[in-house]
Amino acid sequence: MENNLITEIERDAVYKTIYGRRDVRRYFKSDPIPSEVLARILQAAHHAGSVGYMQPWNFIIVEDFNIRQKVKESFERERSEAALLFDDEKRTKYLSFKLEGILESPLNMVVTSDPTRFGPQVIGRHSMPETHLYSTCCAIQNLWLAARAENIGVGWVSILKREDLRPIFHIPQHIAIVAYLCLGYVTCFPDQPDLERVGWGKRLPLENLVYFDLWGGQLSQERKELVSFFQALVNSHAQGSP
Ligand SMILES: Cc1cc2nc3c(=O)[nH]c(=O)nc-3n(C[C@H](O)[C@H](O)[C@H](O)COP(=O)(O)O)c2cc1C
Numbered sequence: 001m002e003n004n005l006i007t008e009i010e011r012d013a014v015y016k017t018i019y020g021r022r023d024v025r026r027y028f029k030s031d032p033i034p035s036e037v038l039a040r041i042l043q044a045a046h047h048a049g050s051v052g053y054m055q056p057w058n059f060i061i062v063e064d065f066n067i068r069q070k071v072k073e074s075f076e077r078e079r080s081e082a083a084l085l086f087d088d089e090k091r092t093k094y095l096s097f098k099l100e101g102i103l104e105s106p107l108n109m110v111v112t113s114d115p116t117r118f119g120p121q122v123i124g125r126h127s128m129p130e131t132h133l134y135s136t137c138c139a140i141q142n143l144w145l146a147a148r149a150e151n152i153g154v155g156w157v158s159i160l161k162r163e164d165l166r167p168i169f170h171i172p173q174h175i176a177i178v179a180y181l182c183l184g185y186v187t188c189f190p191d192q193p194d195l196e197r198v199g200w201g202k203r204l205p206l207e208n209l210v211y212f213d214l215w216g217g218q219l220s221q222e223r224k225e226l227v228s229f230f231q232a233l234v235n236s237h238a239q240g241s242p
Contacts, residue, residue, distance in 0.1 A: 017149045020189055024153030025098045027186040028105045037150050038107075041183075044146030050135035052123035056115065057136045057178075060169055062108035067168060071180065072102045074164035075157060082159060097198065100157040105182035110169055111140055113176040136178045143181075153186035206231045 006014070042059060050056060062068060079099065083091045102108060113136035115129070125131055140156075147154045157180045165177055195201045207227040211217050219227065 013149075017145050021144055021148040022153065022189050023155050023193065024186055024189070025101045025155045025182070025194065026104070027153065027188050028101050028182070028184040029187060030106055031185045032106050033152060033183065033185070037152070041143055041146045041150060041152070045139040045143035048135065048139035048142045050138065051125055051128075051131035052118070054117050054122045054125070054132060054135060056113045056117045056132040057139045058112045058114065058175070060110040060112070060171075062110065062169075063106075065103070068102050068108055070168050071108070071160065071165065072100075074160050074168075075100050075102060077164075078159045078161055093198075093200070097194070097200075099159055101155050101182040101184070102157065105153075105155070105184040107183045109179075109181040109183060110165065110171075110177065111136060111143075111179040111181065112171060113178050114174075115176065116174060133176060133178060136176075140179050140181070147183060148189070151185065151189075152183055153189065155182040156180070157182060 038061075045057070045059065046055070048057075062071075079095075083095055086094050113132050115132045117132075122132075144154050144156075160180050162177045165171065165180065166173070171177060190197065193201070193203075196203065207219070207224060210219075210227050212219060212223055
C-alpha cells in the first residue's frame with residue numbers, strides 16, 4: 001500500500017482551513033467562480049463519506065437571477081415569520097442581522113438528498129433511515145472546507161420554506177432539500193462567526209461538551225486538564241497563531 005501519510009505542513013493547512021472557515025453572508029465579490037475551481041469543490045463534496053456508500057446528494061447550481069429573486073422572496077417571508085417568535089428586543093436585533101447573500105453572491109446552490117438511491121437495502125440505513133441526511137451534511141461540510149481552501153466564501157441559508165423551493169427548482173416530492181448555499185469570492189474572511197461578533201452567541205467551552213464513559217459523567221481532574229488544553233489550542237488557532 002502506498003505511503004500516503006499527511007505531512008506536518010499539510011496537517012497545518014487542514015487545520016488552518018477548518019479554523020478559517022466562516023459562514024459568509026456579506027463581502028461577496030462579483031467575480032465568477034471558474035469552472036475548474038467549482039469542479040474541484042464539487043468533487044470534494046462528492047468524496048464525503050455516506051451511509052452504505054449511497055452518495056445520496058445532488059447539487060443544483062443556480063446562476064439565474066430571476067430564480068434567485070424568487071428564493072429571496074421566500075427568505076423575506078420566512079424571516080418576517082421567524083421574527084415574530086422573538087421578544088421585542090431580540091426581534092429588533094434579529095431583523096438587523098444579515099442572514100443571506102442570495103443576490104449578492106455570484107452563485108447559489110441547492111443541495112438535496114435522495115432517500116431512495118440504490119433502493120431500500122442500503123447498508124447501515126435499516127436502524128437509522130435518516131443517515132442519508134447525515135451523509136449529505138458531510139458532503140456539504142466537505143464543500144464548505146474545500147471552498148475555504150479556494151478562498152471562496154459559503155453561506156448556508158435555512159430561512160427558506162421548502163414548499164417554496166420545491167416548485168421553483170422542480171424538485172420531486174421524495175427528494176429532501178437539505179441546504180441552500182451562497183458561494184463566491186469574498187473581500188475577507190472574518191476571524192469570528194458573525195453571530196459571535198454581534199453578541200448573539202458564543203462558542204461553548206469544549207470541556208462542557210466532552211463526556212467520558214457516561215452521558216453527563218464528571219471528568220476526572222486529569223481529563224479536565226486534557227480538555228482545557230484542547231480548548232486553549234482551539235483559541236490560539238482562532239486567534240491566528242500557528
Ligand atoms: C444547518 C445550518 C443552517 C444555517 N442557516 C443559516 C441561515 O439561514 N442564515 C445565516 O446567516 N446563517 C446560517 N447558518 C450559519 C450559522 O449561523 C453559522 O455557521 C454559525 O453562526 C457559526 O459561524 P461560522 O460558520 O462562521 O463558524 C447555518 C449553518 C448551518 C450549519
